[in-house]
């Protein structure tokens with residue numbers, strides 16, 4: 001295991017595998033940060049149910065853009081340009097969950113509950129990581145991410161508590177996003193995931209992070225009186 005702390009000035013002398021993995025994980029992270037606003041701003045911002053909800057949608061999008069900028073700066077400082085993810089079509093995103101479009105309020109809420117939560121798991125991988133400039137941006141980014149997923153969790157819980165059609169819509173959105181969230185953890189036998197860990201760029205294996213996530217979201221879904229979907233239905237990665 002590699003335990004050094006690397007600063008920008010040390011980057012050039014690093015092993016090519018390290019440089020490659022770090023550039024790669026930052027490009028994916030940047031893509032996920034900007035991918036959210038591209039899913040929901042167009043339809044959800046003008047149609048949010050209340051003024052306060054509208055403000056939260058706008059602020060969430062602004063925070064994601066800022067997360068993108070922070071990640072893009074770190075990559076740009078060592079010469080990796082990730083700006084191609086800014087305006088590319090949703091269908092080209094690295095991660096399947098970002099390839100569609102969010103057109104309903106319940107999908108926006110459940111996206112916060114389930115997918116921003118995966119975002120938190122992804123960021124947590126970098127806590128105390130070997131690349132110090134990345135480690136340093138985490139506290140602010142994680143605090144904002146926590147706000148997104150709390151909002152989504154509260155809104156989904158409110159819809160579920162109302163019962164009837166409102167609860168059914170929340171359930172339908174959960175059925176759609178649940179497996180997409182689980183798939184975001186990648187393949188269980190991923191060789192690359194081992195190399196990230198070897199270089200101190202990730203803390204958990206894909207399997208371990210996925211298991212922790214499933215435990216956390218299942219208990220939230222059950223507490224809301226909703227059904228936990230089949231975790232294996234329509235999965236892309238195992």
Ligand SMILES: [Fe+2]
Pocket residue numbers: 033063064067119145
């Ligand atoms: Fe984010």
Ligand SMILES: [Fe+2]
Pocket residue numbers: 036064116119144145148149
């Ligand atoms: Fe977020």
